[in-house]
Amino acid sequence: MKRNFKVLMLLLLLAFASCSFTTKTFSDPDKDKLLVQVITFVLQQGHFDPIELNDTFSGNLFDSYLEVLDPYKRFFYESDYREFDKFKTTIDDQLKVSDITFFNITYQRFMQRIAEAKETYREVLAEPFDFSKDEFVDTDLQKSEFAKNKKELKERWRQQLKLATLPNYDDILTEEEQKKKKDPSYKMKSEAEIEKEAREATLKSIDIFFNDNLEDQDREDWFAMYVDAIVSEFDPHTYYLAPKNKEGFDERMSGKLxxxxxxxxxxxxxxxxxxxxxxxxxxxxxxxxxxxxxxxxxxxxxxxxxxxxxxxxxxxxxxxxxxxxxxxxxxxxxxxxxxxxxxxxxxxIEINETYAKASMVQKNGHKFGVIDLPSFYVDFNDYKKINAAADVKREIENLKQEGMEGLVLDLRDNGGGSLPTVVEMAGLFIKDGPVVQVRSTGEPKEVYRDRDRSISWDGPLVILVNELSASASEIMAAAMQDYKRAIIIGSKQTYGKGTVQNVLDLNNLIRNNSSGDLGALALTTQKYYRINGGSVQLEGVKSDVKVPDKFSFIDIGEKDKPNALPWDQIDAATYTTWDNYFDYDEAIKKSNQRMANNEQLKLIEENAKWLKQQIDKTIEPLSYKKYKEKLALSDEESKRFDALTKYETNLTFESPQYEKQLFNEDVTGLKEKRDRWHASLSQDVYVEEALNVLEDLKASYNIKKVAKVKE
Structure with a gap:
């Protein structure tokens, strides 16, 4: 991948250089126009699946940018929208000639509307709210039209501010009632005093928001939002990093938390x-x-x-x-x-807490290991110093010394990480062979292989995933599934991110740039594919044993993102499935039977459906009585799910011996952290089932091996 990225950089630099010698297109002293030139060029030349800058693109960008600026339609009027609408099919034409008229007009109007909104919300909050009035507000303002006039817009602000003040009112009233209960002689504040105090709290909060965020942003900040809206039309993972945001990005990439x-x-x-x-x-x-x-x-x-x-x-x-x-x-x-x-x-946050950790558990006379992997991390400056594959290998060796008979690799909530690391990690469980295929536009596919024939663990293996398992996690799960090396237990599918991004410093593309820092662009340059040829894009990895969780009915995956790239497939790589005595099909069958009758999972699914219903409710009461009734009803309905937090498996998890020795000189609270983790594992129905599957695989191994010997 690094080689491909260097080739891309070279091609872009050469193309840019040739353009700059033949035309003035790339030497505009106006920084904003120069940035648009660079961005549009890089997107067309370097993106994995570049889209044409046409009227369709223009219309989509128009809608998405206005949604970024004013998602709840609190600033612009219908007349503003009509004025902007004349640009709906011409933004693409503007971008081709580095014209930023659309941005300038919307920016100037937005600044005007922000100033007006500040006056509006202060007018609203200067008057008392009547919390006895029986009225409601629809919080899904995306489906609403823009306000036709000032009166209509002010009413929209009134409803939203009243909704924001209700919790403040409830908090103050509850505090007053508690004081009265504790001290009967205490004289409570009047309803009018409580209402005023709640309203003042809302005013203070929104003043800070306007002063520190809306009004404190300069034109460069708003233009960066416009550029980000442009690049986001290409796919959800291509985004613009303004100069002032690069520092924060570098901090996140370095792992400083x-x-x-x-x-x-x-x-x-x-x-x-x-x-x-x-x-x-x-x-x-x-x-x-x-x-x-x-x-x-x-x-x-x-x-x-x-x-x-x-x-x-x-x-x-x-x-x-x-x-x-x-x-x-x-x-x-x-x-x-x-x-x-x-x-x-x-x-x-101690960085080692984001690394792999292991635990041992005994079940029906068998010893099993659990390794939790939060991400496929790596020290990009020194791969041998820190990387997830080496850490997992070390944990496996420690667990083997303590008699491990089966392993659970937990990739739930693991959002991915380094591609070389996941290739190396897959190699811990297979002799050798392809792990993942990567393709760039117009280039032949590359097959990333494990070339080390040594195996760290050849015993039963179960991998846990959920909807938040993404990218490198999906590569790992897919490879083990295709090799029939592991059984995948988890959600119906994983996240579904099958694309690869590289970060381009845009300043490197301009010779003798005197316009200032242009920032950087995270650009989708490649797609990766399973060794069976299928992409995980959108579809993710389908679990062998599908179990519900709290995200089962929530739009959270790649398929729910705007402008996501499509699913496709390429030719399969040449590989041979794992040769072993484990009966995967029978173990999967038994697990599905257990899961179908598991009361805890049934309750989890009911809870997931209920959560989805709560999310879909957008009508909110603005009277205090109805507000309290809604809270009480929600609390009452949620009580039937209290059992979810009380579930116990009767399994006891312990740290490996080498880690227990560290507890004697524990100055970082490691023992407390591990105790908490082990307690959560003992209440985890998914880990419990993973151990059941390991037992089934272990049993099938012994039966088939005996049968083989008799032959």
């Missing part, structure tokens, strides 16, 4: 948690989950929280991150629609 220990992503107007870093404050709290939405953030020294709704991801992170030891309170919206405050103490 600090703050609350969670990876965040902006989806529409919301900041969602996409990953919890093992050992971090968010993970330790036991109160946060993937797909939780962070609505507000409050610092320990501030009275009012900051509303994150509508905020850019980089700006939101500034509020969430902070020095080690400081306190931050997050207002979280759960998938079931309920909200809660979670207070965390920020910390520096």
């Amino acid at each position: 600090e703050g609350i220990g969670a990876r965040l992503q902006k989806r529409m107007d919301h900041i969602k948690i996409t990953e919890l870093i093992t050992g971090g404050p968010a993970w330790r709290s036991n109160e946060l989950e993937v797909e939780d939405v962070i609505l507000k953030v409050k610092q320990e020294d501030e009275e009012f929280p900051v509303n994150l709704v509508g905020m850019r991801i980089d700006d939101a992170i500034k509020y969430i991150k902070g020095p080690k030891g400081t306190e931050v309170t997050l207002t979280i919206k759960k998938m079931d629609g309920t909200t809660k405050d979670v207070t965390l103490i920020r910390d520096v």
